Amino acid sequence: MKKRYSDEQIIKAIKEHEAGAKVEDICRNLGISNGTFYNWRSKFAGMEVSEAKRLRELESENNKLKRLLADKLLEVEAMKDVLSKKW
Template identity: 80%
Template sequence: MKKRYTEEQIIKAIKQHEAGTKVPDICRELGISEGTFYNWRSKYAGMEVNEAKRMKDMEAENAKLKKLLAEKFLEMEAMKDVLSKKW
């Protein structure tokens, strides 16, 4: 079963590690693999909760903008195809 953890929980786990708790103990407590913990650490190390939330919001906005840009490019290509055909 896949669980979703909040930024608060992830940052709390990283801070526990920084305070001296061993990685296997944290992973056992949360029910995650060590690889997952190290992925979290590489992404969230040194962040506070509000910074992590802001980063997540910015990633969502970035994805939305990329989707809009892709749609505009498709629209432009369709218009070029229509205009380039000889009637």
């Protein structure tokens, strides 16, 4: 089962580590692997909660735009196929 953690929880865990808490203890308390913690740290280290929320919003918007672009490129290819057929 995959748990979702809020930006606040992630940043709090990183700040605990920066304050001297052991990674193993933090991971045990949250029920996550060391790898997950280090992924969080590489992505969110030095951020405040508002910055992390903005990052998630931008990532979501970017994914939406990528999907729209892919759809439009498929439409263009389909139109090229239709127009290239001999009648």
